[in-house]
Amino acid sequence: MALTDSIPNNVDLGSDKKLLRALEKWQPDFLSWWMEMGPEGFQADEIYLRTAVAVDPKGWANYEYVKMPDYRWGIFLTPREGERAIGFGDHRGEKSWNEVPGELRSILRRMIVTQADTEPASVEQQRLLGKTAPSMYDLRNLFQVNVEEGRHLWAMVHLLHQYFGKDGREEADALLTRRSGNPDTPRILQTFNEKTEDWLSFFMFTMFTDRDGKYQLASLSESGFDPLARATQFMLTEESFHLFTGETGVERVVQRSGELTMLDPNGDARAQGGIDLPTVQKWINFWFSSAVELFGGEISSNAADYFATGLKGRFREQEKYTDHLVLEGSYTVPVLSDEGRLSSKEVPLRNALNEVLRDEYVADCERACRKWNHTLKKTGAAFELYIPNRRFNRSMGTYAGRTFNPQGEPVTSAEFEAHRAAWLPTPEDRAYVASLMQPVHERGKVANWIAPPKQGVDGKPVDWEYVRFQG
């Protein structure tokens, strides 16, 4: 099969010989990376997967049984009608770029590579999870997320190959040689080097870390570099399923934990083989505090440059804002004195855009948490989950090297250490959660520590045969 047939696309691959050659060279390396670092086992099984096959909002995807190595990783750009103008920053109103402006070349390449690197990283982080899936439904969803992160890598590699020449090809190769968690060749961002070795972590990752991705992709989808805007816009359609997996996954754990707490005479969900709610809270604290770092420094000249040059806008820049220049206005950011006293100061708004994006993210996480608490309340368990303050457990930016409790109040490092085991997962907690991770691969069955899903995939029942195991 010719490459143009195996790669569904709307970028007219067949007519661009140079691009085609570059991708033909990269594809076998991608596949060997997938076999080495993608899901371990299950590569011969038939999975009921969604594949992006077009850009029509109503009919963009196809569901069918496919073996993962045969998945058709495609390249799609959201179509544009007519010309588009740059929507913000110093070039606002000028024609958007279809080629890389020379002076922005290296900064743009770095932005694309940083985004691209997270895609294979998450597949690597999740590669062993299939072995302990709590249900066939969850197993299928894990693989759906994995193949789509693979497609997101293709989307970014397409941009590197088409617009960045030799440098772009070298970056595309390097994306397949770094390895999550490897001290010698780590992935670029720290959260993507964390271990995701249990399913509670997987749900937290798709809830909190993938959600950072949503906000980054949405900001890039405003970009004045049109191919990047269009590629990321299409990626967002797939991304919403990843966030759904995380948010509902945590919700199902919370529900079951509440039920088991009520079932146990001493209110101890662990005694019933479940995950107790304080442990769920510790996982939230860990993953939220790790993901929130991804937005960058509170005061950032890089963020100001990205906005000024028209490369990265705000979340829903066109819908939500009327002033797209942001030359006036300020934002109150926190500052810490040498003694650790918290105060605030006004900075020009352009320098606070990381914090503006982080505000959107935090509000979204708090919305989800309210939903979890609503579900929890219905079980009768007297426990309330929270999203920790963004100052808690940070190692970058203003709060790095300082200690705060989950409510965001300054505490001494001795106080922090004294509470560490109550706030963050301990090795014992991790061992306990790991002990619950026994595979449930029979159709329609669900592990004891998680509630069944409310609905199946693609209108199918919950007990549908989402995976056809071969042999």
Ligand SMILES: [Fe+2]
């Ligand atoms: Fe992705």
Ligand SMILES: [Fe+2]
């Ligand atoms: Fe994702």
